[in-house]
Each structure stands twice: as structure tokens, then as C-alpha cells.
Amino acid sequence: MKHAILVFLLAIISVNNFSCKKSDTITGLPSINSDNNKQVGASANDLLSATTYTSIKIEIQYMPGFAPDAASLNNLTAFFNTLVNKPGGVTIVQSAITGSGKTVLSLNDIATIEKNNRTAYTSGSQLGVYFLYTDGGYTEGNVLGVAFRNTSMCIFGKTIHDNSGGIGQASRTKLESTVLEHEAGHILGLVDVGTTMQTNHKDAAHGSHCNNTNCLMYYASETTDVLGFLITGSIPPLDANCKADLKANGGK
Numbered sequence: 001m002k003h004a005i006l007v008f009l010l011a012i013i014s015v016n017n018f019s020c021k022k023s024d025t026i027t028g029l030p031s032i033n034s035d036n037n038k039q040v041g042a043s044a045n046d047l048l049s050a051t052t053y054t055s056i057k058i059e060i061q062y063m064p065g066f067a068p069d070a071a072s073l074n075n076l077t078a079f080f081n082t083l084v085n086k087p088g089g090v091t092i093v094q095s096a097i098t099g100s101g102k103t104v105l106s107l108n109d110i111a112t113i114e115k116n117n118r119t120a121y122t123s124g125s126q127l128g129v130y131f132l133y134t135d136g137g138y139t140e141g142n143v144l145g146v147a148f149r150n151t152s153m154c155i156f157g158k159t160i161h162d163n164s165g166g167i168g169q170a171s172r173t174k175l176e177s178t179v180l181e182h183e184a185g186h187i188l189g190l191v192d193v194g195t196t197m198q199t200n201h202k203d204a205a206h207g208s209h210c211n212n213t214n215c216l217m218y219y220a221s222e223t224t225d226v227l228g229f230l231i232t233g234s235i236p237p238l239d240a241n242c243k244a245d246l247k248a249n250g251g252k
């Protein structure tokens, strides 16, 4: 039997250098409203604490054929509820949008689609968070998801489908949940992008990731066993170091 190529790369995209002030707005991409046009991690405290925002609305927009897996969205909601202090709750709304028709999408393509379709923006006491599910892959073909602004993430639906649900592959729910939660971890400021580390656990070779191979925020490439792990194992949880960071920045 042809052995499926194991591809597992979760990416965080930094348009600006992380050494910039974290509240700096994003440049180089089509702008969205100012509260949501910041760098990854810039809203970590706002997402974790109830100080300024008491609820989160997650908008998911998907292209034809790539509707989210329902169990994965339940897992995502539970993930947020476990970590953030939001007395007003965390809600998900989803809608279909026009397909891109592209095999490969660039970061600029993704940001343009977001700008043209997104409706959930931060307003009043509610934070707006956005996931786009695409019908194509990323310019780096082994990337499954990206976090590219303070409340903006993309799931490469075609790449997820190609790498899950088949014989010898991880289940759709396990892979999709892992990517959703991993990208959400980045906008919550992990690792060391808007949420200060309580102890040093950053993977020096893969900035913004955790050095614990069993942690959700571990950086895993096609040369690792992580996807293989998902076939028999569970969705990786956050380890103690990542949890401690989030708690110290206003989370549960």
C-alpha cells in the first residue's frame, strides 16, 4: 500500500517582526478595522481576561466543500472556555462564502478574502475572531493553518482533507481540532508572542512555539511523528508551561 506522506506543519505568520511593539498595526496586507488589524498576539490579554471584553464571537467562513467539522468546532469552543475568562460566553457563527477557485492561496489572497467577507469585528464588550476555511492550499504546501493577525486565522481546508480521514491517516476531527486549537493558541499569545513566558519554554529553532514535543504548541514538521501520533493518540493538550503563561496573562 502506498504510504501517505505525512505532512504536519502548523505555521504562524508574522508580517511584521515580533520585536515591533505588539500593538502595532499590520502593514502589507489589506486593512480591516483597526481593532482587528494588529499583529498576532496583540490581543492576547483582551482574549484571556474579562477586563475589557466579556464575550467572544468566532466567525467561521468556509468555501464550498470545506464546511467545518462539527465535532472540531465543539472542541474549539471547549478549548476557549477552558482558557478564557468570558462571563458573556464564547459563540461560533458560520457561513459559506464563494470559493476561491485557486489551488494555491497567498497570505495576501487570504487577507483579501477576509476583508471582503468578514462581518464579526470587535465592538463594544465583544471581541470578534475570524477563521477562514479555504478550498485551496497555502503557498507552502505542507502548511495546514496560519494565524496572521490578532484575531485572524486561516485553515487550509483542502490540505486538511488531503491529510486526514483516509486509510492510515488521522481522523478529520483530530487533525482539524488540532490545527484550530494550535492557531487559537497563537492569538492567545503563545509562545512568547503577546503572552509573557513564566519560564523559558520557547523552541529557539522555531520561534513562537513550545519546546515540549507533547504540547499543542509544539512546532511539528513533515519530518516529525506528530501526525503519526494523531492516528492513535489524542489531540495534543497545552502543557503546564503554556497553561501557566495564559493564566498569568488573565486566563483561567
Ligand SMILES: [Zn+2]
Residues within 6 Å of the ligand: 010, 011, 012, 182, 186, 208, 209, 219
Ligand atoms: Zn504554530
Ligand SMILES: [Zn+2]
Residues within 6 Å of the ligand: 201, 210, 211, 212, 215, 216, 217, 218, 238, 239, 240, 241, 242, 243
Ligand atoms: Zn507548551
